[in-house]
Amino acid sequence: MNHTFSDHHQVQVVSSFLELINTSFHGAKNAICWQRNLDGDFEEITNQLSLKENVTEVSTKDLLQLNLSEKGNLAREIILNDLQLLTDFGALPSLNLIKKYNKDEEFDFISTDVYSFHVDRSPISSDTFLCTYFGASSDIISNEEVEQKILIPSIREKLKELHNGPDEEFEDFLKEYYFDLHYQVKPNGTPTNLELGNLWKLAVDHPQQNVLPCVHRAPVENEGEYRLLLIC
Incomplete structure (x- = not known):
């Protein structure tokens, strides 16, 4: 499962949190990976947490109340540490x-x-951080392997019908409803799975950004299994 991302032209691999936050995106590299093999039983934590809605935010207090095995406790320490690192950095991890x-x-x-x-x-200038501890993990894909959906003629025509307003307002309409943020994979486009345990920094589209934003997606969940995801 542990494949190396270092030969991937889109991904820059680092070996510490400090390196992760201090490494800048450049050229085609719009995803930075702190690659880790995490010890600990993250499944135990996932199974003990209670789902209140389809996406339930888990608090530090919720984590601390779990009665865990040694391996489960190890996993909890890792999660708490990640939350602390990101909070100290000034992010708002969830x-x-x-x-x-x-x-x-x-x-x-x-x-x-x-x-x-x-x-x-x-x-504003910001990055997306994420780490999947358990369950299916997200995918990224390089920008040249996708096409913006609003540029695909058949889709664009239907969006124009939907808009049903002046041409000069069409681009604003696409932005307002986030249609312009979505992409279709080109034939032979190959997504890269982010795998478990790695902490990722992905480029976001903002006014100061000097690289293309990182195209990514949430995975379809595995049958009968919840995901445990840190994101900010």
Whole structure:
């Protein structure tokens, strides 16, 4: 399972948290990976946590209340440490227990949910951090292997019908409803799975960004299994 990302033209591999936050995106590299093999039983934690809604935020208090084995305790220490590192850095990490995300079924010709390849956008300079501790893990794909959905003629025509307004307002409409953030994989495009335990920093679309934003998607969950995901 532990494949090396170091030969991947999109990914820069680092070996510590300090390196992760201090390494800048450059050229085609818009995903930075602190590659780790984590000890500990993350499944035990996932199974003990209680799901209140399909995506449940887990607090530090929730984690500390679990009665865990030695391996489970080791996993908990790792998660608490990751949360602390990111908080000290100034981020707002969230630990989520996920059964499933809401699927976008409003339109049959374009999907705008997190299962669709998309980029994150922010009005201020920021990065997306994420780590999957248990369950299915997210995918990224290089920018040249995808096409913005709004540029695909058949989809664009339908969006124009949907907009049904002045041409000069069409681009604003696409942004307002986040249609412009979503991508379709080109034939032979190959996603890269982020795998378990690695802490990732992904480039976000914002005014100061000097690389293309990282195209990523949430995975379809494994049958009968929750995901445990840190994200900020």
